[in-house]
Amino acid sequence: MVLTLLLISTAGGGLATLLQTPMYKAEVQLFFSPNFPTKDIRQLDTGGNYILQRVRSYSEIADSPEVATTVIERLGLPYSSEELLSRVSVTGKASTAILNIEVLDPEPGRARDIANAIGAEMPGFIGRLEQPTGIDSPPVKVSVVRPATASSAPESPQPVVNIGLAVAGGLIVGTVTAVTAYARERTVRDADHAAEVADLTLVGVVEAAPGATRLLAPDERSARAEALRQTRATLRVQAVGERLTSVTVIGSAGDDGGALTAGNLAVAFARAGETVVLIDGNLRNPEIHELFAVPNETGLANVLRGEASVNDVTVQWRAEFPLYLLPAGRDESGPTERLFQPDKIADLMQSFRLGQVFVIVNGPPLLSDAEATFLVTATDATVVVARVGTTRTDQLPTTVDALRRMRANLLGLIAVGGTR
Structure with missing residues (x-):
């Protein structure tokens, strides 16, 4: 009985995994810094505090229909702006001048291209919004710190995780969780x-x-x-x-x-x-x-x-x-x-x-x-x-x-x- 249930649950987890469309994630990271063309900070109305306050607004720009439409036209994507935005996630790190833009797509190369295209469009959109009248350059500089790359493994589904949860064995689940937590550790170990x-x-x-x-x-x-x-x-x-x-x-x-x-x-x-x-x-x-x-x-x-x-x-x-x-x-x-x-x-x-x-x-x-x-x-x-x-x-x-x-x-x- 136990073996039968184990086999059924394992098969069910495997089948659910097979029925899911693989989705690949690509991520581009942007860094916002003051732009001082004259090296005189007093000529700028804002500085570091201004940028930190504006990062949330910049995330809304990255996740806007205007940017999505521009990227669709640039890459010739088979999506509407709503469909593209449903695949895009923009997050800002607390108290930092950084935005992470994540894209999910069935094709890893296309996910990479979409993420990089959004990153490439951001300086222009922000520049047009932020550049004061009479100043040659905007007060905010947008840099692509880490460009997106094509992932070799799908973000979802995750067969090992799915089957492990289906099995529901305490020891197996505990082991998988420990290994996963170690692999995904977010702080430096030594x-x-x-x-x-x-x-x-x-x-x-x-x-x-x-x-x-x-x-x-x-x-x-x-x-x-x-x-x-x-x-x-x-x-x-x-x-x-x-x-x-x-x-x-x-x-x-x-x-x-x-x-x-x-x-x-x-x-x-x-x-x-x-x-x-x-x-x-x-x-x-x-x-x-x-x-x-x-x-x-x-x-x-x-x-x-x-x-x-x-x-x-x-x-x-x-x-x-x-x-x-x-x-x-x-x-x-x-x-x-x-x-x-x-x-x-x-x-x-x-x-x-x-x-x-x-x-x-x-x-x-x-x-x-x-x-x-x-x-x-x-x-x-x-x-x-x-x-x-x-x-x-x-x-x-x-x-x-x-x-x-x-x-x-x-x-x-x-x-x-x-x-x-």
């Missing part, structure tokens, strides 16, 4: 996995351990201190033959551990005898002042507004230890991206080069803060931070792709909270 997903050299691994959420002491001797010392040495080796007087430490999201990593790297460089200035470039969510227990009444924001000099707001962390801190400072004058004018950031970095100090910048999360662009392009190199078990496998490569489009000098990746 340091090597993070480096593989990012396609970057692994320059450092800071393992999870008691006290791993605090700063290194200047004279600390621990496995974590040794790991950061090795990371510093690796970064110097990676930059052999290049000018390396400043580096931006940046992650995809705010919970990747970028601030703590930047702070501990600064301590490691200072322990090696280098004079270091640590800048908190995350004006929206500053953390450096809390990590080092220093005031944040004045800082980088005041320097960029011309209210104070660097010497006025930079503080030494501890006496006879060559680490100086430039906190973010308080900014209540409006959107923070208005402060990040390229010339001002470049002049600030040049002043530190002339002072023969090594600068580490704690950058804001790249996918949610547009001003990260200015910090990355103003420093000599960039290091990406990924936290094991937290950093998402879809956001990490998007971050790296965006940095490469900026022509950032990527030294590698530091994995936080994991092992190799």
